[in-house]
Amino acid sequence: MDEALHERMREAVKDVPAGRVSTYGDIAAMAGAPSPRMVGALLSEDGHDLPWHRILxxxxxxxxxxxxxxxxxxxxxxxxxxxxxxxxxxxxxxPES
Structure with a gap:
């Protein structure tokens, strides 16, 4: 995965506010990732400092x-x-458009 995509996915996860949730597919779509599985991989490998619990x-x-x-x-x-x-x-x- 390229660094720009990696950072876009991290930012999309960071944007999910407390008290709300998003899906792996939502985050993938926001970041332009080709697959929700990439979001899962990111969170398992580099998500310890992110609000990973808000992604379902x-x-x-x-x-x-x-x-x-x-x-x-x-x-x-x-x-x-x-x-x-x-x-x-x-x-x-x-997210607000």
């Missing part, structure tokens, strides 16, 4: 291996899940 799968669920911590962090910001699923209609962040 397209169905509103966290990745299984981080679900407990992710949902706890979201809950602390006021994002409530129904079981393991966050209501994207309620909490999804859309």
């Amino acid at each position: 799968r397209a169905n509103g669920t966290p990745a299984p291996h981080i679900a407990e911590e992710q949902l706890a962090r979201l809950r602390a910001e006021g994002v409530l899940a129904d079981g393991q699923r966050v209501n994207l209609k309620k909490y999804r962040w859309q």
Whole structure:
């Protein structure tokens, strides 16, 4: 991945405000990445300083291996899940154009 794309994805993740969520696909689209999987790879490799917990799968669920911590962090910001699923209609962040 080129450095410019890497930085665009990092900035898109940083832009998601507390109390809101976005999806891997949303971030990929904002940054011009060809695949949501690239966002997941970025967060797993270079996302420790980002609000990674605000990024969910397209169905509103966290990745299984981080679900407990992710949902706890979201809950602390006021994002409530129904079981393991966050209501994207309620909490999804859309940047202003």
